[in-house]
Amino acid sequence: MGNNIIKPSILSGFMELLPDEQRVFDDMKRVLEEVFASYGFYGLDTPVLERSSVLLAKGGGETEKQVYRFDRGDTDITMRYDLTVPLARYVAMHYSDLSFPFKRYQIGKVYRGERSQKGRFREFYQCDIDIIGDGSLGIINEAECPSVMSSALRALGIEEFCIRLNNRKILNGLFEIYGVGERSMEVMREIDKYEKIGRDNVIAGIKELGVSEENANALLDFVTFDGSDAEVFAKLNTLAGKNETLDNGVSDLKQVTEIMKGFGCQEKNFKVDLSIARGLDYYTGTVFETCYLPDPSIGSICSGGRYDDLAGYFIDRPLPGVGMSIGLTRLFYILNEKNLLNKSVSAPADALVLPMTDDIAGAAKIASDLRNEGVSVQLYGEQKKFKKKMEYANKLSIPYVVIIGEDEIKAGKVSLKDMVKGEQDMYAIPEAADIIRSGKSERGTEKCVISGN
Amino acid sequence: MGNNIIKPSILSGFMELLPDEQRVFDDMKRVLEEVFASYGFYGLDTPVLERSSVLLAKGGGETEKQVYRFDRGDTDITMRYDLTVPLARYVAMHYSDLSFPFKRYQIGKVYRGERSQKGRFREFYQCDIDIIGDGSLGIINEAECPSVMSSALRALGIEEFCIRLNNRKILNGLFEIYGVGERSMEVMREIDKYEKIGRDNVIAGIKELGVSEENANALLDFVTFDGSDAEVFAKLNTLAGKNETLDNGVSDLKQVTEIMKGFGCQEKNFKVDLSIARGLDYYTGTVFETCYLPDPSIGSICSGGRYDDLAGYFIDRPLPGVGMSIGLTRLFYILNEKNLLNKSVSAPADALVLPMTDDIAGAAKIASDLRNEGVSVQLYGEQKKFKKKMEYANKLSIPYVVIIGEDEIKAGKVSLKDMVKGEQDMYAIPEAADIIRSGKSERGTEKCVISGN
Numbered sequence: 001m002g003n004n005i006i007k008p009s010i011l012s013g014f015m016e017l018l019p020d021e022q023r024v025f026d027d028m029k030r031v032l033e034e035v036f037a038s039y040g041f042y043g044l045d046t047p048v049l050e051r052s053s054v055l056l057a058k059g060g061g062e063t064e065k066q067v068y069r070f071d072r073g074d075t076d077i078t079m080r081y082d083l084t085v086p087l088a089r090y091v092a093m094h095y096s097d098l099s100f101p102f103k104r105y106q107i108g109k110v111y112r113g114e115r116s117q118k119g120r121f122r123e124f125y126q127c128d129i130d131i132i133g134d135g136s137l138g139i140i141n142e143a144e145c146p147s148v149m150s151s152a153l154r155a156l157g158i159e160e161f162c163i164r165l166n167n168r169k170i171l172n173g174l175f176e177i178y179g180v181g182e183r184s185m186e187v188m189r190e191i192d193k194y195e196k197i198g199r200d201n202v203i204a205g206i207k208e209l210g211v212s213e214e215n216a217n218a219l220l221d222f223v224t225f226d227g228s229d230a231e232v233f234a235k236l237n238t239l240a241g242k243n244e245t246l247d248n249g250v251s252d253l254k255q256v257t258e259i260m261k262g263f264g265c266q267e268k269n270f271k272v273d274l275s276i277a278r279g280l281d282y283y284t285g286t287v288f289e290t291c292y293l294p295d296p297s298i299g300s301i302c303s304g305g306r307y308d309d310l311a312g313y314f315i316d317r318p319l320p321g322v323g324m325s326i327g328l329t330r331l332f333y334i335l336n337e338k339n340l341l342n343k344s345v346s347a348p349a350d351a352l353v354l355p356m357t358d359d360i361a362g363a364a365k366i367a368s369d370l371r372n373e374g375v376s377v378q379l380y381g382e383q384k385k386f387k388k389k390m391e392y393a394n395k396l397s398i399p400y401v402v403i404i405g406e407d408e409i410k411a412g413k414v415s416l417k418d419m420v421k422g423e424q425d426m427y428a429i430p431e432a433a434d435i436i437r438s439g440k441s442e443r444g445t446e447k448c449v450i451s452g453n
Numbered sequence: 454m455g456n457n458i459i460k461p462s463i464l465s466g467f468m469e470l471l472p473d474e475q476r477v478f479d480d481m482k483r484v485l486e487e488v489f490a491s492y493g494f495y496g497l498d499t500p501v502l503e504r505s506s507v508l509l510a511k512g513g514g515e516t517e518k519q520v521y522r523f524d525r526g527d528t529d530i531t532m533r534y535d536l537t538v539p540l541a542r543y544v545a546m547h548y549s550d551l552s553f554p555f556k557r558y559q560i561g562k563v564y565r566g567e568r569s570q571k572g573r574f575r576e577f578y579q580c581d582i583d584i585i586g587d588g589s590l591g592i593i594n595e596a597e598c599p600s601v602m603s604s605a606l607r608a609l610g611i612e613e614f615c616i617r618l619n620n621r622k623i624l625n626g627l628f629e630i631y632g633v634g635e636r637s638m639e640v641m642r643e644i645d646k647y648e649k650i651g652r653d654n655v656i657a658g659i660k661e662l663g664v665s666e667e668n669a670n671a672l673l674d675f676v677t678f679d680g681s682d683a684e685v686f687a688k689l690n691t692l693a694g695k696n697e698t699l700d701n702g703v704s705d706l707k708q709v710t711e712i713m714k715g716f717g718c719q720e721k722n723f724k725v726d727l728s729i730a731r732g733l734d735y736y737t738g739t740v741f742e743t744c745y746l747p748d749p750s751i752g753s754i755c756s757g758g759r760y761d762d763l764a765g766y767f768i769d770r771p772l773p774g775v776g777m778s779i780g781l782t783r784l785f786y787i788l789n790e791k792n793l794l795n796k797s798v799s800a801p802a803d804a805l806v807l808p809m810t811d812d813i814a815g816a817a818k819i820a821s822d823l824r825n826e827g828v829s830v831q832l833y834g835e836q837k838k839f840k841k842k843m844e845y846a847n848k849l850s851i852p853y854v855v856i857i858g859e860d861e862i863k864a865g866k867v868s869l870k871d872m873v874k875g876e877q878d879m880y881a882i883p884e885a886a887d888i889i890r891s892g893k894s895e896r897g898t899e900k901c902v903i904s905g906n
Binding site: 004005006007008009010011014015016017018019022023025026037038039040041042043044045046047048049050051053054057068070072075077088089090092093094097098099101103104109111113122123133136137138140141143144147258259261262263264311313314315316348349352360361362363364365367368371372376377378379380381382383392395396398 | 457458459460461462463464467468469470471472475476478479490491492493494495496497498499500501502503504506507510521523525528530541542543545546547550551552554556557562564566575576586589590591593594596597600708711712714715716717764766767768769801802805813814815816817818820821824825829830831832833834835836845848849851
């Protein structure tokens with residue numbers, strides 16, 4: 001010891017939390033799991049390592065540069081960089097064992113070796129929900145996914161958000177009507193710059209792609225239209241009957257918003273926004289982005305959409321689906337930076353048992369008895385001064401201390417100290433458990449994220 | 454699609470579960486988390502990737518050959534192969550932010566590229582609990598760890614197990630008394646072969662290491678002594694006062710068994726066994742191995758012990774600790790092979806809502822209402838024949854189906870079908886929720902592992 005000490009450090013771009021923060025993170029993860037499970041989604045777990053030929057089947061692009069990839073013997077291995085490709089591989093591989101529509105969530109770590117920057121991590125938790133159909137998939141699922149995510153965000157304590165919805169068929173219909181033709185991807189990219197560079201520059205950019213100024217203006221009028229859902233649909237109605245794709249998209253989007261209300265999704269938490277596109281080649285129906293209203297600059301906190309071909313690389317069968325995803329590590333990081341995490345839930349136990357005599361087995365028994373009453377109990381068995389023991393309880397924010405000295409043993413009771421109120425009294429164990437439990441259920445109503453955010 | 458299909462497969466030696474098995478696995482993980490948390494252990498999460506210089510600080514041995522290691526730019530990276538080295542690094546790195554004794558659990562994937570064989574996985578979940586002291590750590594902790602693990606195994610539904618306890622000081626004391634001297638490691642390795650090669654061959658082996666036949670016999674008499682704890686302690690008592698290390702070890706082991714009773718650990722679930730050694734250089738006090746009684750041949754299902762120097766490679770300060778570990782992936786695999794997993798808890802939801810009319814938003818609302826009553830509900834929104842829908846419920850083992858047709862909508866009720874009993878009747882939503890909930894609480898008493906194993 002001493003001479004050859006290696007500096008303990010972690011790789012840059014990796015998040016590691018102290019215990020009290022980890023507690024909040026784990027609570028958030030648990031809340032998400034509970035919400036997803038309450039909608040009957042299966043939890044899945046796939047390997048972190050997969051064959052590069054599988055994970056990079058799609059190939060090309062930024063992804064391939066960012067992945068962690070290495071050889072092991074003859075095998076070319078890649079660490080998963082999202083949960084969608086593994087899902088596609090899973091559904092194709094286990095197709096005959098699954099029932100469709102297949103509803104699954106997965107919360108797992110993914111890896112991207114991007115350049116390290118504040119708030120971006122190389123290892124991060126992705127929380128995905130997807131519903132996969134076999135050949136076909138009803139429109140209801142395009143309403144269920146955002147409803148699940150809306151429930152999930154609210155269960156976390158995040159109330160000020162807006163899921164923005166659009167339908168790719170509406171965009172495609174508008175592009176057809178306004179003569180954008182095959183340059184739709186490039187036009188969309190121009191439109192995406194709207195907030196940054198302003199309308200005139202976008203118009204100029206679209207004109208360069210071969211669209212007339214009149215059409216560019218008309219298109220932008222739709223895509224950037226700002227109004228209530230009813231107003232957006234009224235405006236879209238002015239084009240009714242002109243283009244089948246557009247009509248279908250409008251009909252789908254109307255249905256989705258109606259069903260979302262049925263799911264109990266609050267109207268302030270979702271809104272039609274014709275400017276949402278989410279990359280043109282994968283999505284085919286409803287698309288979603290979620291704005292965090294107190295600070296829209298952080299970008300979408302939950303995104304996704306409807307796609308028609310999940311696993312074409314792996315199976316010769318159309319598997320349409322709809323999915324949404326939360327980048328949990330990033331969301332946690334941002335909320336933590338803004339001091340919006342509720343760290344009052346960070347104590348590792350409801351109560352700390354402090355034996356004051358040498359009868360440690362007796363203290364262990366009392367701790368067990370309390371646990372059997374449904375209380376989580378940490379036992380502090382070190383021989384330190386009383387003050388040190390109380391300091392420990394304070395540091396860990398444990399709300400109740402159970403003191404077991406000679407008087408207590410004689411009386412067959414425990415002394416219970418409320419660390420917040422400072423009150424202390426002697427109780428029988430079931431009484432003490434009652435008090436601790438009711439204190440816990442009061443605290444239990446608090447959410448992971450501080451509300452009113 | 455179609456022409457360039459890549460066969461969907463995973464790497465050999467990686468476990469991937471179908472949804473119903475995953476459900477049981479996740480339940481096991483959750484039960485373990487709940488038990489660890491009920492003892493006030495913090496949950497931790499460390500990166501899967503770390504600097505090779507950190508993870509391989511100890512160096513040498515089989516480990517280094519098995520790890521997944523690769524370069525990324527200038528960085529030499531290794532995937533964690535256990536949770537102990539990351540814990541040592543974590544405690545050293547965050548030393549000043551932690552309170553001691555520091556109690557943590559971690560359930561996470563670790564990676565070892567060993568030769569692939571049945572029941573051994575290259576990616577597997579390790580479930581560790583450790584209690585780390587700063588400079589010193591009370592003996593109570595050596596009783597708490599096995600008590601926590603005993604609670605955990607019983608909470609899973611595993612009742613037929615025996616945690617075998619020994620104390621390294623007892624072994625060291627016996628080695629000193631019987632003149633084993635510095636060859637203790639080799640002698641221990643010979644003793645480990647006892648069941649395989651028999652007493653005579655072990656004696657011969659020990660003699661070759663320079664121990665007299667008489668001493669070898671006397672040593673073996675102790676180490677292989679088979680009796681109740683009281684009998685073992687009586688036998689050890691014949692050596693009382695001869696060797697301080699031995700006396701300390703006996704005193705510690707007695708205390709540990711007494712405190713374990715205090716913790717409520719059932720006497721059939723633990724037993725002193727002087728043959729347990731667990732590698733000689735790391736552990737310094739109590740050591741544990743857990744025998745699965747219905748099939749001891751599967752090896753220890755939960756092991757660990759007391760150590761004096763957790764993090765000497767990373768910090769110039771003695772951090773003694775005690776820890777135990779369950780290899781969850783392997784345990785799950787074995788129980789699954791033996792058909793001992795309770796797959797009756799595998800349904801993704803308590804109830805399946807089947808809309809029989811076009812009013813999908815109305816069905817979504819009823820599903821929401823049921824969820825608000827604390828029932829997990831999957832909504833089946835596909836337009837299939839009734840028979841197909843019921844087949845889906847059956848395949849997923851969902852215990853209740855909620856049918857919403859025109860009659861039900863008119864009556865403001867739902868039809869609830871009990872899929873097990875086959876009974877069907879109309880109820881108001883709160884009544885239906887009551888029935889589903891009480892069915893769930895009946896099923897809820899079942900454990901992940903089939904008891905009586």
